[in-house]
Amino acid sequence: MxxxxxxxxxxxxxxxxxxxxxxxxxxxxxxxxxxxxxxxxxxxxxxxxxxxxxxxxxxxxxxxxxxxxxxxxxxxxxxxxxxxxxxxxxxxxxxxxxxxxxxGDELGELAAAANAMIAQLAAEEAARDLSDAARRDLVAAVSHDLRTPITSLRLLAEAVQDGIVDGVTRRTYLQRMNTHIEALSSLIDDLFELSRLEAGDISWSLQQVPLEELISETVDAMRVEAEAKGVAVRAEVAAALTPAHGNPERLQRVLFNLIQNAIRHTPADGSIVVRAEPVSDRIEVEVADTGNGIAADERDRVFEAFFRGGDGAARGPGGAGLGLAVSRAIVEAHGGTIWLEDTSQGTRVRFSLPATERLSGAPR
Ligand SMILES: Nc1ncnc2c1ncn2[C@@H]1O[C@H](COP(=O)(O)OP(=O)(O)OP(=O)(O)O)[C@@H](O)[C@H]1O
Ligand SMILES: [Mg+2]
Incomplete structure (x- = not known):
């Protein structure tokens, strides 16, 4: 041969x-x-x-x-x-x-194989360029979000150190420093959580989570903040709801992020409802508000890290743009999905979770 x-x-x-x-x-x-x-x-x-x-x-x-x-x-x-x-x-x-x-003979087949290879190469390069750009944006956003409060902290610390301010101003400055430190520490917590989740590092314990309790506890904890803005918040949980399979602290964090967003974006006299109900073999949880809603061109991007919608003035204070990204990572680590439901008024953020009977898809 x-x-x-x-x-x-x-x-x-x-x-x-x-x-x-x-x-x-x-x-x-x-x-x-x-x-x-x-x-x-x-x-x-x-x-x-x-x-x-x-x-x-x-x-x-x-x-x-x-x-x-x-x-x-x-x-x-x-x-x-x-x-x-x-x-x-x-x-x-x-x-x-x-x-x-x-x-279209063997040479034609060779050309078709080469064309397929070129298309795949182009797609992979485009995806890589996109993720490089996303990484650069992320670094820029993190640097910006760290630099701004650190600059304020430095100025405030210098003023306090120089002794050029009276006692009352000094206390105000110290309080502001505290606020900046809290914002920085929550930013670092969110970033840490997000990077761990994106790396697939999930070391939490999973258990049966009675959502009725978790939701009413979280809603009660946030009622003061909501009512201070004139916004009513209530829970509507289906009777005898099967417990979810998950980690209660992480799920509470998701609820907290969603309710906090709802409070932030709902004007006085508005309302927020947190619902939970079974949908086929899963449980769906929703936070709906009567606020200003999310613009159509921003709906696809709100779950991206550091994405902040609206214009600066409407956005108000705080908010690194990580809440929904962290929530999505947590929900997905539970084997669920999170999305924006269509609505004629306000915003409805909905996520699904595995119920306790179906443990197979969830991480342990
Ligand atoms: N309930 C809502 N109503 C209107 N817009 C919302 C709502 N929830 C989220 N958004 C929009 O989605 C963006 C991203 O939300 P996300 O929670 O990720 O970040 P953030 O609230 O700006 O900051 P952080 O959550 O880190 O404090 C928000 O900046 C806002 O524009
Ligand atoms: Mg948020």
Missing amino acids: TGRRSLAAGARAFAGPLSRQLALGIAVVVAPVLIALLVIGYLMVVSDHAALLVAAIVVGAGVLAALAARVVARSIVRDVRSIRDGLEAVGRGERDVAIETEV
Whole structure:
């Protein structure tokens, strides 16, 4: 097998370009036929005229075959060249390349495979560029969110240290410093949580979580903040709801983030409802508010880390843009999903969780 292959390879190397390889193949067929005919003619003592005629026919057929081979070889060579040119273009960094061949034979299949490879390469590069850009944005956002309070802290600390402020101002400054430190520490907690979750590091214990208790506890804890803004908040939990399978502290954090957003974006006299109900074999929890809602062009982005919607003035104080990103990471780590439900007024953020009977999909 190898011997035959290397003989063929040797003959091809000897012939050179494809058109000559085909001509060589034809010569290999025609020459012995011609010799055989001449020998037969000689042995059978056919007239010179007849022998010459047969020889001329054989030579003519050989020439015709060589011409046909040349035409076919040119077409093959054109296809090979277009594949080579396409791949060279990819090598130079072009990605908008579609290799075309004249015929859908093996060369056509080769071109199709190359086109598929180029498309995959382009898609992978685009995804990598996107994630590089996202990482750069993240670093810029983290630096900004750390730098701003640290600058304020430095100025406040200098003022207190220099003793240029009276006792009352000093206390106010210390209080402001405390607020900045709390914001920084919650930013760092969120970032830490998010990076651990994104790395798949989930070391929490999972247990049966009676959502009725968890929701009413969280709603009660946030009622003061809501009522201070003139916003009513209540829970509506389906009767005899199956407990969820999850980590109560993380789930409370999700509820806290969603209710905090709702309070932040709901004007006085508005209301917030936290619902929980079974939906097929899962449990769905929703925080709905009657606030200013989320703009259509921002709906796809609110779950991204550091995304803050609206304009600065409407946004109000605080908010690193991590609450929904952390909530999504927590819900997904539970094997659930979180999304924005359509609504004519305000915002409805809904998430699903596995119920206790179905432990298989959830992390342990
Ligand atoms: N209930 C809501 N009503 C209107 N807009 C909302 C609501 N919840 C979230 N958003 C929009 O989604 C953005 C992202 O929310 P997210 O909770 O991730 O960040 P944040 O609340 O701005 O900051 P953080 O949660 O880190 O304090 C918000 O800035 C806001 O524009
Ligand atoms: Mg938030």
